[in-house]
Amino acid sequence: MTNYVIVGTGVAGIGAAEAIRSVDAHGTITFISEDLHGYYSRPGLAYYLTGEVDEKLLFPLKPGDLKKLNAHFSHGNVVRIYPQKHQVELSDGKHVYYERLLLAIGSNAIPLKVPGANLHGVAKLDNLEDTRRLVSLTKNARTAVVLGGGITALELAEGLASRKLKVHLVIRTAHCWSSVLDKIEAQIIEHKLNHDGITIHPNSELTSIQGKHGKVAGISLASGEQIDCEILAYGIGVQPRLQLPKEAGMACERGILVDEHQATSLPDIFAAGDVVQVHDPLSGRSIIESLWSPAREQGWVAGLNMAGQRAVYSLSVPLNVTRLAGLTTTIIGAVGSRDESEPLTIAHGDSETWRDIPDAIIAQSGFDVNHLRLVVGKNTIVGAIVIGDQKLSSPLQVMIRNRVDISEIRDQLIAPEAPIADIVANLWSKLHASQN
Amino acid sequence: MFKNLFKRESNRREVLAAGFVVPDSARCVQCGICSFNCPINIDVRNFAWQGRPIENSQCINCGECVTRCPRGVLRFERTSLFAEA
Structure with a gap:
């Protein structure tokens, strides 16, 4: 009976567990995650913020689904991997033995590094706890400044506007999501955002956050402009969580390097999802996909290989x-x-x-x-x-x-x-x- | 022009009546908005996870899930869809 340990309860981990169960009814599957809430729709947090969906609806698995998966979920923070001993160590000192290990530990929001970033009222949209905190902050706020020009920042801006806050969107570049949208498309989106009451500040750099009694009171831009606000929310990108795999001696570049079977450079350790850098031998591309559906697919392939099958993950058209x-x-x-x-x-x-x-x-x-x-x-x-x-x-x-x-x-x-x-x-x- | 509009509406209704709601799982992020808005409480999201059409006899093809989905996961489809297009 194989002993599978999955670190992380995101969609990659769930995909892996489903794959394992599809071929191995008896092995033990243990999830370890530092997220108190287990598996929920992280992309759905944006719609929880807008109020379109209840918090409890963010959890896709029902008791029957969990029973079918027959997995054990435990809350814990893995601080070290011992590849030779096939063990992981948790922050409370406990060691957990594995025969096959999956790292599906995802990515973190890139932290904000400006003076005032520790003030109460500085928020992000990385996990359920963040979102709960942000929703709670909106109850006593009238104005929010959102920093960033990508999807997360736009979601933050729309979510806060839908909660009747006056929103300012501070973008470093000339247009929102400039790595993907062209000028015409960005203008369409920005016109709609303006219509929803969101004021856009293009080509702008946040220099500091001002506080009063430990709470956000306003922000300053490099142009000298100041905006009074009670919330500063930021979405300035994500970075794979590489400390744990690097300390274990796992081969990493921008993400954990895996082969086409999602196997890492260390024996019996696999990885999937946002933490992984996938290489496509056909195109020569090597990328971090950072998307929900590929993460599930990678998890599925990893799970099958962990259970002794030979499955291959290949990059498809983005x-x-x-x-x-x-x-x-x-x-x-x-x-x-x-x-x-x-x-x-x-x-x-x-x-x-x-x-x-x-x-x-x-x-x-x-x-x-x-x-x-x-x-x-x-x-x-x-x-x-x-x-x-x-x-x-x-x-x-x-x-x-x-x-x-x-x-x-x-x-x-x-x-x-x-x-x-x-x-x-x-x-x-x-x-x-x-x-x- | 009116004749054309009428024909379009009739085509549309025909597809709605004869169709299933079909998910494109690659787009779905399991946010649950579809299930949340289904007037008869079908767990549309679960069908999307499994990549199966919403073949629930209770489904009235109201299109609420199709409209509300923030990622365009759901669409109506029937066999020989384009034959009369």
Whole structure:
């Protein structure tokens, strides 16, 4: 009977436990996590902040599901790994023996390092405790400043605005989420944020947080501008939790290095999720995916291998879905950085040019703003951003993933003012019809 | 123009009546908003986790979960969906 220990109760750990149980009914599975709350939807915290979902709904597993998993959950902080002895040590000095170990310890929010960062009222959105604290802070606050330009910062800004706070969003760059969105897209999002009462301060640097009686009272920007506020919330990125694996002598770069079986450089130790750096031998890419669904998939592959199967994880076309200023946004494939190997053309379309999409595709629609950007390669679409109406999102996922040949519509797509959504929809209908 | 609009609405209703709500699990983050908003308390999220269509005979295809999902996980689908498109 194999003794499995999983450190971390995020989706990668749960995926691993499900995989183990799918092939091994008898082994013991022990979860160790320093998060008091066990497994919950961390991405869902943003919607708990907006008030769209109750806290108890963030927990996907029901008692029946837990019983099926037949795992033991224990609260604890793993401080050391002894690979030779096959043991982990907890902060209370207790040692736990393993035959197969999974590190699914995720990442942490990058800490804020400005004067005043320790004041009461400085908040983040990293875990359930953070979010509870933030929700509680909103009860006695009127103004919040949010620092950061990425998804988490935007979620913080929207969540706080939906709790009727006056929100200022301080962004270092000229536009929000500038690594992914282009200027037009960022303007769409920022216009909507303004409409929701969020004031954006682009090209701005936070220099200090002022306090009064130990609580946040305001902030200063490098420009000299000062904003009075009771909350300073920040989302300035995440970093994999590498201290534990590094001290154990595990090979790490930006994340823990794993092979295609999710095995680390140390025997019988596997890793999955946000803490892992995955290498793709085909493309030569080596990345930290930092996404929920790949974390689950990596966990699943790790779990199967821990249980003695031979499963392989391979990187697929990146897919990131989020909601920006109330608009569902799907990012597929290469959109932010350019692939040098082939010339790419960008095609844009907005609500005015895609009214005739067949209504037989029924997905999310009815947004007041719709926008589509396609990154068109020589014969294929290599990337897409779908903002608002999601009818084309799923077809584009398939077309990009399967490298569907679009040479017959390429010229139409890249023509000025082209109705690109309709062109894609028509091709999709044709492809689909030919398969039936 | 009105004829066209009428035809569209009729197409739409036909799909709604004959379709299932289908999840794209790769998009789902198990936030629970779908289950929270289902008027008849179907645990839509659990179907999404398993990647199965919401084949619950109680489902009235109201579309609440499709609309509310912040990540566009859910859509309506039926067989030969594009045949009449």
